[in-house]
Amino acid sequence: MEMSPQLAPVRTSAIVQERVLKTAIPGPASLAMLERKQSAISSGVGMVMPVFVAAAGGGILVDIDGNSLIDLGSGIAVTTVGNAAPEIVRAITDQAELFTHTCFSVTGYEGYVAVSEALNRITPGTHPKKSALFNSGAEAIENAIKVARYFTGRQGVVAFDHAYHGRTNLTMALTAKSMPYKSGFGPFASDIYRMPMSYPYRDGNLSGPAAAEIAITQIEKQIGGSNLAAIVIEPIQGEGGFIVPAPGFLCRLAEWATENGVVFIADEVQSGFGRTGRLFACEHEGVIPDLIVTAKGIAGGMPLSALTGRAEIMDAPHAGGLGGTYGGNPLACAAALAALELYENGGLLERAREIGELLIGKLETLQARDARIGDIRGRGAMIAVELVNAETGDPDAALTSRVAAACHADGVVVLTCGTYGNVIRFLPPLAISDELLIDGLAVLAHALELS
Numbered sequence: 001m002e003m004s005p006q007l008a009p010v011r012t013s014a015i016v017q018e019r020v021l022k023t024a025i026p027g028p029a030s031l032a033m034l035e036r037k038q039s040a041i042s043s044g045v046g047m048v049m050p051v052f053v054a055a056a057g058g059g060i061l062v063d064i065d066g067n068s069l070i071d072l073g074s075g076i077a078v079t080t081v082g083n084a085a086p087e088i089v090r091a092i093t094d095q096a097e098l099f100t101h102t103c104f105s106v107t108g109y110e111g112y113v114a115v116s117e118a119l120n121r122i123t124p125g126t127h128p129k130k131s132a133l134f135n136s137g138a139e140a141i142e143n144a145i146k147v148a149r150y151f152t153g154r155q156g157v158v159a160f161d162h163a164y165h166g167r168t169n170l171t172m173a174l175t176a177k178s179m180p181y182k183s184g185f186g187p188f189a190s191d192i193y194r195m196p197m198s199y200p201y202r203d204g205n206l207s208g209p210a211a212a213e214i215a216i217t218q219i220e221k222q223i224g225g226s227n228l229a230a231i232v233i234e235p236i237q238g239e240g241g242f243i244v245p246a247p248g249f250l251c252r253l254a255e256w257a258t259e260n261g262v263v264f265i266a267d268e269v270q271s272g273f274g275r276t277g278r279l280f281a282c283e284h285e286g287v288i289p290d291l292i293v294t295a296k297g298i299a300g301g302m303p304l305s306a307l308t309g310r311a312e313i314m315d316a317p318h319a320g321g322l323g324g325t326y327g328g329n330p331l332a333c334a335a336a337l338a339a340l341e342l343y344e345n346g347g348l349l350e351r352a353r354e355i356g357e358l359l360i361g362k363l364e365t366l367q368a369r370d371a372r373i374g375d376i377r378g379r380g381a382m383i384a385v386e387l388v389n390a391e392t393g394d395p396d397a398a399l400t401s402r403v404a405a406a407c408h409a410d411g412v413v414v415l416t417c418g419t420y421g422n423v424i425r426f427l428p429p430l431a432i433s434d435e436l437l438i439d440g441l442a443v444l445a446h447a448l449e450l451s
């Protein structure tokens with residue numbers, strides 16, 4: 001096995017919370033690793049930044065060249081409690097010394113039960129709930145659709161413009177954007193219908209109820225409520241551009257779903273677990289979904305996803321109809337229980353709200369002198385800017401790529417998103433310091449000036 005000489009490993013607790021650039025980004029060690037990546041790994045597996053990480057913690061990623069980068073992405077909203085957070089590391093280590101796997105559908109263990117109990121308790125609504133655990137967000141969404149179809153005996157599923165639900169076959173069909181998620185990978189699953197989304201910045205600030213009525217009329221005319229198993233929606237859209245629907249949009253859709261015996265599924269894979277300043281983004285609107293899908297932030301970086309919802313819906317399928325070899329892995333469950341403790345008692349929700357205020361304040365200052373910042377939106381530590389042509393208001397994807405590239409070169413990990421590729425999103429770990437956020441935004445401001 002080929003191994004490159006590594007720097008002495010840095011323990012997470014010893015990582016200085018400061019941006020430090022020792023080489024160009026990417027540095028020589030990362031460039032050498034990139035060559036190995038290119039010869040060993042499918043070209044279909046892309047990377048936002050060709051940088052390889054040696055250690056991470058707080059708001060810093062340390063790369064194999066010894067550079068300390070500011071992490072404004074949390075590995076896409078996953079390491080919300082912090083990377084290698086000590087509580088998570090301890091929980092994983094303790095569990096690993098007992099057993100690493102049994103397959104829950106062969107012989108059970110308490111972690112899976114305890115995570116399910118916790119999810120049933122903390123997700124919106126006080127009705128009886130049940131859960132099932134899986135590995136990835138896409139897998140949990142697939143299972144949500146399976147359960148909704150089984151329960152209703154219907155097939156149709158509604159998803160929305162700008163939606164992102166994953167890269168498996170069924171979730172590709174639910175996802176809106178062709179490149180890079182779907183193009184060339186068809187045929188896609190049938191009986192999926194796409195409806196217009198409330199997008200206040202680009203739909204003339206249509207009210208939530210008015211936007212919902214447009215979608216509902218189309219559903220009734222094109223599919224018919226009695227043919228519909230489920231509506232699946234992200235309460236704040238992630239990859240689609242951090243679109244926050246106008247107030248009342250989600251409530252009206254949920255209400256219509258109930259009136260028509262349609263299962264309302266909230267995809268909180270990106271927006272859940274404290275990201276928006278509440279445990280779940282649905283709570284901002286008082287929406288109680290029939291089924292809620294969670295993943296990303298659930299287990300401090302361990303692969304785990306969950307489907308939670310009304311007991312009578314979740315109990316519809318026959319035994320053996322749901323499951324998988326690894327779903328609810330014991331190490332992932334131990335990590336999830338430790339993460340949940342941090343979300344509930346570690347002050348993280350308040351921290352998400354503070355981060356949101358800091359980000360929005362700084363971004364509004366930038367917007368006041370730069371008309372290319374068309375919109376600032378989001379909630380808590382899930383904030384984005386939409387970059388546009390200052391004269392026409394058209395999406396400016398080229399500017400967005402230049403700004404992101406300049407941030408990367410200066411040691412700040414930012415992610416882009418949006419159907420039009422013109423959104424820069426901020427998803428910092430909640431363990432990040434104010435100083436790093438301020439430095440990261442100063443780099444962004446500089447990048448905007450240069451671009």
Ligand SMILES: *Cc1c(COP(=O)(O)O)cnc(C)c1O
Pocket residue numbers: 135136137138139141164165166167234238239267268269270271295296
């Ligand atoms: C990331 C994401 C998914 C897919 O999750 P994976 O774990 O990558 O399969 C689904 N829905 C939303 C909203 C996401 O952000």
